[in-house]
Structures are given as structure tokens and as C-alpha cells.
Amino acid sequence: MKQKDFDVIIIGGSYSGLSASMSLGRSLRQVLVIDSGLPCNRQTPHSHNFITQDGEKPVVISAKAKLQVELYKTVQFYNGLAIRMQKIENGFEVSTESGEVFTSRKILFASGVKDLLPEIKGFAECWGISVLHCPYCHGYEVKNEKTAIIANGEMAFEYSKLISNWTKDLRLCTNGKSALTLEQTQILKEKGISIFEEEIDSFEHKDGYISNIVFKNQEKVEVKAIYARPPFEQHCSLPADLGCDINEQGLVKVDAMQKTNIPGIYASGDCTTQMRSVAIAVSTGSFAGAVINKDLIDEDF
Structure with missing residues (x-):
């Protein structure tokens, strides 16, 4: 040049x-x-x-x-x-x-x-495809689907409120001991949002499209979409x-x-x-x- x-x-x-x-x-x-x-x-x-x-x-x-x-x-x-x-x-x-x-x-x-993606097997492969950052960009395409949120504490509570606008079939994965307050936990449960505190081991997926979250205790949860903010x-x-x-x-x-x-x-x-x-x-x-x-x-x- x-x-x-x-x-x-x-x-x-x-x-x-x-x-x-x-x-x-x-x-x-x-x-x-x-x-x-x-x-x-x-x-x-x-x-x-x-x-x-x-x-x-x-x-x-x-x-x-x-x-x-x-x-x-x-x-x-x-x-x-x-x-x-x-x-x-x-x-x-x-x-x-x-x-x-x-x-x-x-x-x-x-x-x-x-x-900075977490060291969860399958996370990087699913990022931007079925592991999503923004509901305004991608929420409509996975509306009413089985959906998980990976977050903890105050952010988890606010994120759950936000994503519940697009689906009621929602579960929250804190990936370790929950940092939610008792009041927040009660509100989420009343809204039908299950809370999983077990650490995540991996995602089962095909070409980036997730089918299951696999926890370290080998329990699985079926999902079609995940929201996360790494x-x-x-x-x-x-x-x-x-x-x-x-x-x-x-x-x-x-x-x-x-x-x-x-x-x-x-x-x-x-x-x-x-x-x-x-x-x-x-x-x-x-x-x-x-x-x-x-x-x-x-x-x-």
C-alpha cells in the first residue's frame, strides 16, 4: 500500500x-x-x-x-x-x-x-447458534421452546425475568451453588422456573444445535436453546x-x-x-x- x-x-x-x-x-x-x-x-x-x-x-x-x-x-x-x-x-x-x-x-x-467462553464441552461449538446472548436478536426463533439460562445471582434473576417474555418453558442453571436470595428463588419457582445448581459438564448437540445439558452428576436436561452471557x-x-x-x-x-x-x-x-x-x-x-x-x-x- x-x-x-x-x-x-x-x-x-x-x-x-x-x-x-x-x-x-x-x-x-x-x-x-x-x-x-x-x-x-x-x-x-x-x-x-x-x-x-x-x-x-x-x-x-x-x-x-x-x-x-x-x-x-x-x-x-x-x-x-x-x-x-x-x-x-x-x-x-x-x-x-x-x-x-x-x-x-x-x-x-x-x-x-x-x-471468553467457559470450558464446557460443546459450549464453543454451540455459541451463536443455539447458545445465545441476546433475545432481541434471536429470541423469536426459539420462542416457546425448552430453554435454559446459565447465570447466577442478581444477573440470573433479571435474565430469567427477561427471557420469560419469549418462553415459559424455562429452567435456570446456576452451574454451582445458587447465589439467589430466598425471595428471588421463591419468585422464580412460583413462575415455574426450575433451578439446577449442579455444575455443568457438557452440551450434547449436532452441528451446534443443542439437545441436552449434561451435568457432572450425569443428569441430563433437554433444551433447544440456552441463554448465556460469558x-x-x-x-x-x-x-x-x-x-x-x-x-x-x-x-x-x-x-x-x-x-x-x-x-x-x-x-x-x-x-x-x-x-x-x-x-x-x-x-x-x-x-x-x-x-x-x-x-x-x-x-x-
């Missing part, structure tokens, strides 16, 4: 990064998108709750988006991993794993998060390395304009919000692109 200096470098070329790059490219900004090709939903067979794209495969949505963005000669793509970034006099310098160096006036992190970490460590504030949930902290606490650095998409969906990633990316362009205009006018 001959061009080395840009108006904006976007770290992450999935839905939010692509949306931002289109917004900026149409604003006549020289944009570089650096992407390593590992979106968190790469195993998910269908995307939902995104109008005009409901039911489409996530990989198809992103591929179509990239083809459209590539029509703008103002946007370039670099397949690789950004490993270092530093502030320089007129912006930022970004170094890649392969040794290339690029500079820009502004940085947008649209780098997403990495889910811990996660930032997919890219560079925001923290640069001093961007990370909130208590582990997300890059941004204001209403998608700005971090570091001047010239912005963030959008899954790395900034617990509301992880394609539609929200696209929305925040598009908005971040407009904000960055306006800031560049204000600086130059």
Missing part, C-alpha cells in the same frame, strides 16, 4: 467500522480501515432485528457492506492487525503486525470484543494502552458523541456498549463518522 497518511484510521472493519468508513468516505475523507477478520458473531448463522436485513447471514451483510464501501475511492482497506499506536505531533501513528506504519489525524476504534475482553488492547477510559463493564467509555477521553480518539460498536447488535453497531458507526468529519471541518475552517 503506497498511501501512508490518512485523515482517519479505523481499527475494525466489521459492521460499525464499515458504517463509519462509508460516512467518512462520502465526506471526502481519506480513510484506512485496518481489520484482522475476526468478528465476534462469525459463527452465528442468521442476523435479526436489523430492518431490511432480517434473517440474513452476518457474513453476507458484512461482505455486501464492504463491496459498497469499496466503491468509494476515498476508503482503503488493510488486512492485518494493528499492534501499536502512539500520539504524534499532528495525530497518531499506527504500526501493524507485519511492520507497516500508517499515520492519521483521527482514530476510530470499532474493534469489538472477544467473548465474560468478555476488548478485542483490541490499544484503547487501554493509549489511556482511554474503560468502564466497570470492560467497555471503552465514550460520551454522547462517541468520543473517548483522549482527544482525537473515538469508539463505536460492540467495544462501547452492552447492547450488542448489528443494527446498533451500524448506527453508532455512522454517527461516529459524521462526528469525526465535523471535528475535522471545525479544525480546518
Whole structure:
């Protein structure tokens, strides 16, 4: 790649990064998108709750988006991993794993998060297929099915309330001793939600579609879907390395304009919000692109 200096470098070329790059490219900004090709939903067979794209495969949505963005000669793509970034006099310098160096006036992190999946046999294979994160994205497709929740404590209680909107055939697996209060336990039982405290050994499944939860005591519970919220970490460590504030949930902290606490650095998409969906990633990316362009205009006018 001959061009080395840009108006904006976007770290992450999935839905939010692509949306931002289109917004900026149409604003006549020289944009570089650096992407390593590992979106968190790469195993998910269908995307939902995104109008005009409901039911489409996530990989198809992103591929179509990239083809459209590539029509703008103002946007370039670099397949690789950004490993270092530093502030320089007129912006930022970004170094890649392969040794290339690029500079820009502004940085947008649209780098997403990495889910830290538990060591339950079958969990990784089912993740995004029948082990689900978001009922708004996937709940309709498993409505009224035999469903389990893997969670404990306050989160388990609130998650159970939420998922009961989509199915009443619900059981809660705390994967160890329950941390629910007596009152919460009583409420869940009154709602017909069974509570299993035995530790989980594995999932029986076929091609990611679960049929049974197997506990360590070899008891089995038949289910067609599971909801779980495993811990996660930032997919890219560079925001923290640069001093961007990370909130208590582990997300890059941004204001209403998608700005971090570091001047010239912005963030959008899954790395900034617990509301992880394609539609929200696209929305925040598009908005971040407009904000960055306006800031560049204000600086130059």
C-alpha cells in the first residue's frame, strides 16, 4: 500500500467500522480501515432485528457492506492487525503486525470484543447458534421452546425475568451453588422456573444445535436453546494502552458523541456498549463518522 497518511484510521472493519468508513468516505475523507477478520458473531448463522436485513447471514451483510464501501475511492482497506499506536505531533501513528506504519489525524476504534467462553464441552461449538446472548436478536426463533439460562445471582434473576417474555418453558442453571436470595428463588419457582445448581459438564448437540445439558452428576436436561452471557475482553488492547477510559463493564467509555477521553480518539460498536447488535453497531458507526468529519471541518475552517 503506497498511501501512508490518512485523515482517519479505523481499527475494525466489521459492521460499525464499515458504517463509519462509508460516512467518512462520502465526506471526502481519506480513510484506512485496518481489520484482522475476526468478528465476534462469525459463527452465528442468521442476523435479526436489523430492518431490511432480517434473517440474513452476518457474513453476507458484512461482505455486501464492504463491496459498497469499496466503491468509494476515498476508503482503503488493510488486512492485518494493528499492534501499536502512539500520539504524534499532528495525530497518531499506527504500526501493524507485519511492520507497516500508517499515520492519521483521527482514530476510530470499532474493534469489538472477544467473548471468553467457559470450558464446557460443546459450549464453543454451540455459541451463536443455539447458545445465545441476546433475545432481541434471536429470541423469536426459539420462542416457546425448552430453554435454559446459565447465570447466577442478581444477573440470573433479571435474565430469567427477561427471557420469560419469549418462553415459559424455562429452567435456570446456576452451574454451582445458587447465589439467589430466598425471595428471588421463591419468585422464580412460583413462575415455574426450575433451578439446577449442579455444575455443568457438557452440551450434547449436532452441528451446534443443542439437545441436552449434561451435568457432572450425569443428569441430563433437554433444551433447544440456552441463554448465556460469558465474560468478555476488548478485542483490541490499544484503547487501554493509549489511556482511554474503560468502564466497570470492560467497555471503552465514550460520551454522547462517541468520543473517548483522549482527544482525537473515538469508539463505536460492540467495544462501547452492552447492547450488542448489528443494527446498533451500524448506527453508532455512522454517527461516529459524521462526528469525526465535523471535528475535522471545525479544525480546518
